[in-house]
Amino acid sequence: MMKSIVLSSVAIAMLVFSGCADKEPVVEKKPAVEKKDTTATKKADAVETEIVSKEDVVIDENKLDNSESNEMKIARLQKELTTVYFDYDKFNIRPDMQSRVSNSATVANGPAYDYAIKLEGNCDEWGSDEYNFALGLKRASSVKKALVSQGISSSRISMVSYGESNPVCTDKTKECWAQNRRVDFKLLP
Amino acid sequence: MKILLGWIFVVSMLFANDATIDVIKKVQALPTMAIEDSSVSYDETFKFRFFKALYADLNVISLFNVDRNYREVDFDDASVAVQNKDMNYVLRYKMLKGDDNSLNVEIKLFNSDGIAFNKKYKISKKNIYMFVSHTIAFDINKFMGAPSVEWMKRRVIFSRVVAPQKTEIVIADYTLAYQHTVIKGGFNIFPKWANKQQSAFYYTSLDEKKPTLKYLDIRTARSKRVIASDGMMVCSDVNGDGKKLLLTMAPNGQPDIYLYNVETSKKKRLTRYGGIDVSAQFVDDENIVFVSGRLGYPNIFSKKIGSKSVEQMVYYGKSNAACSVHGEYIVYKARESSDAFETNTFNLHLISTKTDFIRRLTATGINEFPRFSKDGDAILFIKNYKAQSSIGIIRLNHNKNYLFPLKYGRLQAMDW
Numbered sequence: 001m002m003k004s005i006v007l008s009s010v011a012i013a014m015l016v017f018s019g020c021a022d023k024e025p026v027v028e029k030k031p032a033v034e035k036k037d038t039t040a041t042k043k044a045d046a047v048e049t050e051i052v053s054k055e056d057v058v059i060d061e062n063k064l065d066n067s068e069s070n071e072m073k074i075a076r077l078q079k080e081l082t083t084v085y086f087d088y089d090k091f092n093i094r095p096d097m098q099s100r101v102s103n104s105a106t107v108a109n110g111p112a113y114d115y116a117i118k119l120e121g122n123c124d125e126w127g128s129d130e131y132n133f134a135l136g137l138k139r140a141s142s143v144k145k146a147l148v149s150q151g152i153s154s155s156r157i158s159m160v161s162y163g164e165s166n167p168v169c170t171d172k173t174k175e176c177w178a179q180n181r182r183v184d185f186k187l188l189p
Numbered sequence: 190m191k192i193l194l195g196w197i198f199v200v201s202m203l204f205a206n207d208a209t210i211d212v213i214k215k216v217q218a219l220p221t222m223a224i225e226d227s228s229v230s231y232d233e234t235f236k237f238r239f240f241k242a243l244y245a246d247l248n249v250i251s252l253f254n255v256d257r258n259y260r261e262v263d264f265d266d267a268s269v270a271v272q273n274k275d276m277n278y279v280l281r282y283k284m285l286k287g288d289d290n291s292l293n294v295e296i297k298l299f300n301s302d303g304i305a306f307n308k309k310y311k312i313s314k315k316n317i318y319m320f321v322s323h324t325i326a327f328d329i330n331k332f333m334g335a336p337s338v339e340w341m342k343r344r345v346i347f348s349r350v351v352a353p354q355k356t357e358i359v360i361a362d363y364t365l366a367y368q369h370t371v372i373k374g375g376f377n378i379f380p381k382w383a384n385k386q387q388s389a390f391y392y393t394s395l396d397e398k399k400p401t402l403k404y405l406d407i408r409t410a411r412s413k414r415v416i417a418s419d420g421m422m423v424c425s426d427v428n429g430d431g432k433k434l435l436l437t438m439a440p441n442g443q444p445d446i447y448l449y450n451v452e453t454s455k456k457k458r459l460t461r462y463g464g465i466d467v468s469a470q471f472v473d474d475e476n477i478v479f480v481s482g483r484l485g486y487p488n489i490f491s492k493k494i495g496s497k498s499v500e501q502m503v504y505y506g507k508s509n510a511a512c513s514v515h516g517e518y519i520v521y522k523a524r525e526s527s528d529a530f531e532t533n534t535f536n537l538h539l540i541s542t543k544t545d546f547i548r549r550l551t552a553t554g555i556n557e558f559p560r561f562s563k564d565g566d567a568i569l570f571i572k573n574y575k576a577q578s579s580i581g582i583i584r585l586n587h588n589k590n591y592l593f594p595l596k597y598g599r600l601q602a603m604d605w
């Protein structure tokens with residue numbers, strides 16, 4: 001069920017996405033069409049020639065769009081691989097985070113199948129020593145084990161720990177510390 | 190006699206817990222010292238800056254109660270300034286700018302009998318004046334017959350986090366007055382001096398595909414890749430001759446300690462526990478201490494290289510995640526509170542492996558990364574308190590702590 005929702009949302013996203021790519025040349029062409037319809041009207045000549053030259057550019061942009069789509073696809077898929085948060089001084093996956101890992105496994109096995117996965121372990125600010133880095137790594141390792149148990153090849157997964165050196169939040173609040181105890185997913189081409 | 194009394198007092202106070210009370214009492218027990226400036230070159234700002242550096246260094250050697258008043262006198266005056274006539278010691282110095290822009294300093298140390306010690310110093314540029322100040326303090330300490338403060342002349346290397354995934358590696362003097370950024374940009378952490386001469390260092394680069402250990406020769410500015418590992422890669426210690434390294438690596442996501450031979454590039458896995466084993470240090474060529482989570486919380490253990498058994502070293506504290514060893518002494522970081530949602534305190538404690546003696550060395554904030562000086566006389570550490578990062582120094586035999594704040598960024602790791 002989940003899988004089909006994800007797949008259909010991906011499909012919709014793709015449609016919207018490809019729709020956008022198609023639209024652009026149409027938009028650009030519109031004035032040209034209008035020009036033919038409203039032949040009587042004025043000194044649009046100069047503008048028309050500009051539009052023609054723009055149409056050449058549009059073709060180039062289309063090409064660019066295609067080559068960028070890989071990066072954009074990675075960015076879009078990465079958003080579906082949601083960050084997993086951990087308890088203070090712990091590296092086991094909390095029950096409320098299990099579904100996030102399962103969702104990520106579905107994406108990794110589905111639309112993101114062609115990419116390698118990098119798991120980045122992070123910690124809160126309580127300590128900058130090696131133990132804290134190791135804790136970040138064990139968090140990444142817990143997520144890796146969960147992904148592998150859901151059928152993802154371990155050779156696709158690499159890990160790194162950033163310890164406390166990669167905070168998403170630097171306030172001195174409990175909410176902030178909780179946001180930093182996390183494992184982020186990155187997709188590598 | 191006063192000095193002797195002072196020493197007896199210091200030794201008796203070693204067993205006390207509250208360091209602040211000691212300092213106040215000891216101030217009365219130490220001999221007094223005043224500083225007099227006789228400089229002929231340089232502006233007032235620089236003259237006062239040098240005075241402050243010397244004042245700080247003379248305080249850190251912990252042998253005197255140093256007078257903070259700045260006074261100017263003629264270098265050749267036979268007697269000390271009127272205000273200083275009751276001082277036990279007076280240190281007079283003269284700074285002179287050389288033709289080659291060098292900084293030349295001449296000192297005279299007066300005691301009740303007249304000039305007791307004098308010496309001249311020269312350094313190529315005035316902006317590295319703090320090293321002259323440290324050397325003067327080193328010499329006066331030696332003249333007074335106190336145990337060597339060789340560490341004062343050593344350089345500290347540290348990594349500073351300036352933004353998420355952005356760090357700098359900086360070489361500094363122990364007071365952080367001198368700071369030279371050796372590696373700007375990138376994500377480089379855990380610097381570790383590669384030899385006694387401090388001419389090269391190891392560090393972890395997280396900019397590569399895998400965490401990578403690199404070696405940078407400061408004199409040639411040449412960097413080379415040493416070894417990489419998935420997950421984690423840290424050089425935790427370098428042995429006396431610089432030929433063996435203790436590394437933390439995690440090729441399968443499992444952080445363990447490895448012994449690495451620099452000459453043969455061969456590595457040997459030393460720990461096999463399924464949890465966390467990190468931060469190994471050489472006790473000697475055959476034994477190491479390290480931090481392990483094998484009790485369910487981080488604590489300090491030791492083992493003989495090649496043997497399977499480990500020995501728990503510390504029995505106090507529920508989360509001891511970092512340590513440094515010198516002879517029979519271990520200084521370690523212990524978590525004092527374990528609240529996930531409140532500010533936590535981490536203090537440094539000193540234990541002897543031969544007695545049950547435990548001494549708490551710090552009182553507030555996050556105190557971590559303890560590093561014994563080579564002679565065991567002092568402990569350098571990182572203190573993060575509120576939003577301020579500092580390097581702290583503990584004079585064990587004098588029961589005194591000094592802090593030198595970092596102007597910006599957060600200290601990640603350091604070595605000296």
